[in-house]
Every structure is written in structure tokens, then in C-alpha cells.
Amino acid sequence: MDLKNYLTSQRQRVEEALAQTLPPKQQHPTQLHEAMHYSVFAGGKRLRPILMMAACEAVGGDIENVLPAACAMEMIHTYSLIHDDLPAMDDDDLRRGQPTNHKVFGEATAILAGDALLTEAFVVLSAPSDSVQINDRTRREVIQLLARAAGAAGMVGGQIVDMEAEGMEQPDLATVDYIHAHKTGALILASIRAGALLGGANTEQYEALSRFGKLAGLAFQIADDILDITGDQEQLGKDIGSDQERGKATYPAVLGLSESIRRATELHQQALKALEPLADAAEPLRQISHYIINRSS
């Protein structure tokens, strides 16, 4: 397979589905809908939806069945970026080279656009569906997966510990592990698990993918931390060294650069090993994770 073509075509599928799923920009109240569209269509890589689709493929499922959940996941991810960028949080003026939501629409609208994206994700996940393959039980389980991953025991919990850690003298490894497993790892894992569930995974397949999701999610995050030090600005989409400047709790800050690289490589090897039972069907997942890890080298 040609990974570049694969990523491009999957990204297009997600973006078409998102365009059909979000309330139209012209719909009253337009200010709210424009702000939602602005951040959803601000040029994301659609990594989480693509991982969800690849996990579905890995168990021989039909990608059509995961598109609504893939859109919901991207809406949750986008809401988290809008709220993270707010003046009271990271106070960022730019995101992927564009002005952040509150810079364009004002703080109140940005808060509400984030709130609406999070809520609309659950509208999408619970909408009546024509699919005969996805029953109400599976849909409830997917809602449970995504809500847990996004909530206090997941992403929001990770975000608050991340903020607290910014003030620490020297964050310890347990804190960095907690932040990464929750702030970013939880949604990555939930994407892969939701893809498996909606693809009709059996228990063995679900467990293999869960193991892959945990290991790869952590490897991706260490790679991201490394990229903040070694990458170039274009690759990164933000200023080089910005984590260091902010005193962010990162792996290189706690473990040093070479130990971080060693750890990312080892976790990635273990993640690939977890995919062995899925044989060739997991090839897209393998190549996506190679691609994410190797951005940092």
C-alpha cells in the first residue's frame, strides 16, 4: 500500500462525512455554527478518525459503519483544542498557523463552540441509523468508550494535571505518564477500540487492538515530545522548543532525549507485536504508526 495516498483518501472521507454531519454554517445562529466549522476545518491530520477506520479494517469491518463515530471523535478532539487555546488555559494565538478560535470569534463564542462540538458528538453517536450491522448495544458501548476517554477519568483529567504540572520544579515520571495516558492517550485508545467494536471484532481481536492502542498511543506522545526539540517548525506546526519554554511536563524533560528515543522505539516495537494476530489486515495500522513515530527522527 502507498501510505501517502491512503492517508489522503481516508482524510477526504472523514472530511466529507464531517461536512455532512456538522450543522450547516448558514444555519441560525450563524455565529456559533461558523465558529464550529472554523476549527473543525482548520486543516487537522484527522489522525484519530483514521486510526478508528484502520482498526475497523484490521478486523475486517465495513468503514461506512465507523464514519459517524469517526466524526464524533474529531469533534471531541476539536472542542478540546478550542478550550485548550483559551486565554485562561494555554493562551495560544495560533493553531496550525491560523488564528485560534477565540482570536477570530471572541472568547465567549469559542467557549460555546467547544461546548457545542462536544455535545453534538453525542448527538451524532446516538442518532438513529439505517445500519443493520450496528445494534443499539454496540452504539451504547461506543458512547461509553468515548465519553469515558474524554471525561474526568480521561482527557479532561489529563489536561488539569498538565496545567498543575507546569508550575512544578521537576515533574516526575509518574506525573508525565499520567498526563500523556490521559490527555492524549485516552482518545487514541478509544478511537482504536471504537473502530474494533464497530468493525465487529471478536474478543481476541479487541484485546490485541486495545494493547496496540495503549502502547502506540504512548509511543506517539513520546515521539511528539521529541519532535518539539528536534523537529523543524513546519513539521511541527508550532514553535520549536515551546514545551520547554513553558516548562511542560514532557518525557525528554524527565528522562532525557536519548532515553526518550529508546523508550518510544521500544514501545513501538511492542505495539507492532500486539498486532501480530491480526496479520495482513492490520497493515494500514502498522504503516500509520510507523509514519507517526518516524516524524520525530
Place this chain on the structure above:
Amino acid sequence: MDLKNYLTSQRQRVEEALAQTLPPKQQHPTQLHEAMHYSVFAGGKRLRPILMMAACEAVGGDIENVLPAACAMEMIHTYSLIHDDLPAMDDDDLRRGQPTNHKVFGEATAILAGDALLTEAFVVLSAPSDSVQINDRTRREVIQLLARAAGAAGMVGGQIVDMEAEGMEQPDLATVDYIHAHKTGALILASIRAGALLGGANTEQYEALSRFGKLAGLAFQIADDILDITGDQEQLGKDIGSDQERGKATYPAVLGLSESIRRATELHQQALKALEPLADAAEPLRQISHYIINRSS
């Protein structure tokens, strides 16, 4: 029935269920969980959960089956209050006589506590359940009801139009209707509909309660607007005349006080008429709505 005892005992049931449902305050990260508890247990009337329970009773359902959804509704309501009070929104320092969430925990934690309460509501709604009466289809429908009522086509949509209208010279009736039907009416209606669904309503019962919910929700809001002018401060829990001072789009501002009173009374009469097919089982709903309307006189 003695309404005061009824309201007290229902409120206690909701509060016990909430205490069991929210992640414990002592749980890591404590800052987040304390902020969530602070606003959830800040002395609300639990109007929406009590309406949900009363709608369930009105169709002969078992209240045990609505308690999780009643908690979820109160969590959504509480998140909306936390975000509404933020400096970028209404910038309120007090809520029910107590410092608002961001005054106690800071703005970043208040935003995240709101985000977490909204998300945890969907964790609760989609959690595995022992109830044999509530199947996964009904639970999916309840999630759909609550998410739609809280999202861009409901509460968040109403909130943004409310903010926009504060700047208007003279808001028109259509704008005031939109704000009230969405910002507050949608969650009231969804509470009543969820109670009906979870109580096992047939189509006729569901439609009667939906009609009641729409009419009563609007009547409650007009009564609230009137109370802002005629009530005393203790009854209101906020400063008298604060809507007027802010140039809020209210019914008295558009229709005048006496026409607003006439309209609230008429809507309330129609709401009670909608309950006729439910006979005696709807007595709690009738008395609750009398109580809400008559606070304003």
C-alpha cells in the same frame, strides 16, 4: 399530596443519587473533582430531575429507572451554569449567594469542571445497567434527546443568541421566544420527555407530556422574567432587576409586565389541559408547575 414534602423528598433522592454518581471528591485529580462537586452541590432546586421523575410517575413508571438520567440532566444543567458565569460570558461573582466556580477554583479549572460535568453526563447515560426494563434502544433515544436539547440546536444555541441580543436596541418577540425555547425550554422539555420514555410511555402519553413540556417550559421562563422585576431578592437568589440592568432580552422588556403575566397564565392553563389524558397520575406534575408559576405572583 403535600407538595413541600414531595419536593423535599424528591430532591433528597436526586442528591443521594448524584453523590453516588459523581467521581469522589478525593479522587485524583482532586482539584477537578472538587470543582465539580462544589457546583453540583451548591443548593440547586433540582427542578429538571424532579420534572423527569414526575413525568415518569405520570405514566406509571418506576422512578428508579430515571435516576441515572435525572443525575445526567442535573450535571448538564450545572455545567451550563458554570460556563455561563465565566468572565467571558455573564461574568458573575455569585450564584445562589455563593462565589461562582471560577471565583473559587480559577477560570481554567472552572472551564474544565464544566467540560467534565457535560462529558460525565454521557458516561452516566451510557453506563451498563442492571435494569431489565430499560433496553439499549431506549437508552440511545434518551441520549439523543438530552444531547440535542443541550447542543447547538438547543441550550448552546439559545445561549449564543441571548448574548447577541444583549447588545440589541430592542429585541423582538421572535428573538425572545427563540432564546427561551432554546436556552431553558429545551432542557425542561427533554427532562419531561426522558421521564416519559424511561417510564415506558405509550405514544399518546408521550405526546401529551411533550405538549405539556413545551407549554410549561415557556410559562416557567416568562414567570422567571416577571420574578426578576417583582420578586424579592431572597426568592430570586440574584439581584432584583439584574436582567433589566444588563439589557437582557426578556418577555416584560418586549411585551410589558401585564401582557407577560397574561401570557404566562394562558400558557400554564394550556399546559395543564395537555395533562388531562394522564388523569391522577399527573398530579405531581400539575402541582410542581403551579408552584413554579406562582412564585412570580
